[in-house]
Amino acid sequence: MGQTKEINAYNFIAGIDVLFNLSPDLLCLFSIDGKILKANCAFKNALGYKDEDIVLQDFIDFVHPDDVEATFLKYKALTRNESALLFRNRYRCADGEYKSLSWNANQLPDGTLYASARDVxxxxxxxxxxxxxxxxxxxxxxxxxxxxxxTHDVIWDWDLKRNTLKWSKSFEDNFGYPTGQKKEPITTWSKHIHEDDKESVINSIREAITTPSDKFWREEYRYYRADGSIALIIDQGYIIRNHDGKAIRMVGAMQDITELKEKELRICNQNERLTDIAQINSHELRRPVASILGLLQLFDSEKITDESSRELLEHLKVAAFELDEVIRRIVDKTVA
CATH class of the missing domain: 1.20.5 (Single alpha-helices involved in coiled-coils or other helix-helix interfaces)
Incomplete structure (x- = not known):
């Protein structure tokens, strides 16, 4: 009968030992003075140690130097029969690297310290x-x-899957339409395009979206403001596609170039007026200069015996030719 009890006890301990080694958690037994008494297979495999490397070694020697103080305080608490739950520290592996472990530990009735850990x-x-x-x-x-x-530009983000558009606040500032910073139907944009430009703009952006090789889209068109006035717009966007090349999103910016175009037009008109003025002035100036040159040709310098009069005549010829050359350059610059 006594032998049976011993066999049962042995089998029980052997079963516990098997469960100890089969556990996926890192399990250890420590003595009250901090020596490693036993470690399961998961512990040794995770850290790369053999029994002879760790058994009867001080566990604190394997702890990262920066974690020693906190780990030692937790160990002292365990010796006072307090539990440790989800305590983290770094443990040195056989290759010198460290792994972060999350521990649960307590003291067994016989005074042995039992700990389980997971590699986190x-x-x-x-x-x-x-x-x-x-x-x-x-x-x-x-x-x-x-x-x-x-920026004064209107930043927009078009979700092609849901066909919704989100504007930056500058959309309201530029065109007067309230957005509320929420996603809105794409018609929020398209319905305000000038009727003469709408079809070409819609076809253009549709073609860019359906062409897998296209990444960028750009158009110039007229756009109605909330007050009914018309803005000239440069609109451009970047097309984001999935692995199949299908467009799923577009991000871009609208730039109101109305003022810039108006300035360009004023400059062009001013240049035209300056050209007209220059041509008129050059024509009006060349006529008397041509008359002067013609009159100077009538003078026969050889018949003029007075030296001072002869010099004066030569000066007049030089001045007239110089003035004619200046007028020619003005005309050339104006036409160019």
Missing amino acids: SDIIIANKIKQNALKKLKLSNERYKLVTAA
Whole structure:
């Protein structure tokens, strides 16, 4: 009967030992003085150790130097029969690298310290990547807001899947149509295009969207403001496509070039007037100059015996030719 109890006890301990080694968690037994008594297969495989590398070694020697103080304080709490839940530290691997572990530990009735851990290195790295991505996104959003606030252009974002459009506030500032900063139907834009330009503009953007090789779209057209006046627009957008080449989104900007075109027109008109004036002036000036040159040809310098009169005549000829040359250059510059 006693032998049966011993066999049952042995089988029970052996079963516990099997479960200990089969557990996917990193399991360890520590002595009250901090020595590693036993580690399961998951622990050794994760960190790259063999039994002879860790058994009877001080566990604190494997902890990252920056985590030693906090880990030691948690260990002292365990010796006072307090539990440790989800305590994180970094543990040195056999190759010298460190892995981040999340521990749960407590003290067993016999005074042994029992701990289970999970490798959370990938989770920590993923969280850092996520945090960095969120920081970059926040910075990008801040920059976007600053850019849209700084520019007079109308920034737009067209969701082609839902066929909805989102405007920057400058749409209202430029054209007088309230947007409320919400996504709106694409007709919010198209219904205000000048009737003589609407068909060509719609066909142009439709062709760009349905042509897989196209990445950019650009058009100039007339656009009605809320007060009925007409703005001259340069509109251009970048087409975002999926892996199949299908357009899923467009981001672009509308630029009101009405004032610029008006200035160009004024400059052109002014240039035309200046050209007309220059040509008229040159014609009017050349006529008396031509008369002077003709009259000078009538004088026979050889018959003029007075030296001072002869010099005066030569000066008049030179001055007349110089004036004629100046007029010719004015005409050439004006025509060019």
